[in-house]
Amino acid sequence: xAKNFKAQTPKVSExxxxxxxxxxxxxxxxxxxxxxxxxxxxxxxxxxxxVGWKVLxxxxxxxxxxxxxxxxxxxxxxEFPESTVDSxxxxxxxxxxxxxxxxxxxxGDEKLPLDRSxxxxx
Numbered sequence: 001x002a003k004n005f006k007a008q009t010p011k012v013s014e015x016x017x018x019x020x021x022x023x024x025x026x027x028x029x030x031x032x033x034x035x036x037x038x039x040x041x042x043x044x045x046x047x048x049x050x051v052g053w054k055v056l057x058x059x060x061x062x063x064x065x066x067x068x069x070x071x072x073x074x075x076x077x078x079e080f081p082e083s084t085v086d087s088x089x090x091x092x093x094x095x096x097x098x099x100x101x102x103x104x105x106x107x108g109d110e111k112l113p114l115d116r117s118x119x120x121x122x
Contacts, residue, residue: 008085009050020045027072041068048076051090052083057106058092 012020024042031038045068048056053076057065065076087093095112096105104110 012049020049023072023074030073031071033071037067038071041071044068045072045074045079048080050084050086051093052087053077053080054083054096054102055087055090055093056080058090058096058112062106 024045027041028038044056044060044065056076060068069076083093091114092112095114096102099105099110099112101110105112
């Protein structure tokens with residue numbers, strides 16, 4: 001059963017909400033390919049604002065991030081903050097914070113003490 005967390009990420013302004021909506025609309029209009037990839041990219045985009053790019057890199061492989069960036073026309077590290085107040089909702093983020101080098105965890109040089117499904121939970 002999921003833990004009950006109260007999200008802390010603040011709401012965005014109307015202008016920012018419109019910018020994000022337009023970005024997603026443009027990605028949908030431009031996209032050609034498998035619908036599940038588009039859907040996953042859009043989901044990552046929505047989640048990124050809440051958890052930051054570090055969590056996204058812990059949840060997805062570098063190649064998946066690159067594919068989603070291409071679909072959306074963004075760079076994750078430019079679009080989202082490194083972390084947010086809600087990053088701590090990620091088990092992978094909490095585990096990686098305890099290790100010495102974030103990028104070693106992302107590249108697989110250091111292993112998280114979590115299986116793949118536990119890393120994906122928020």
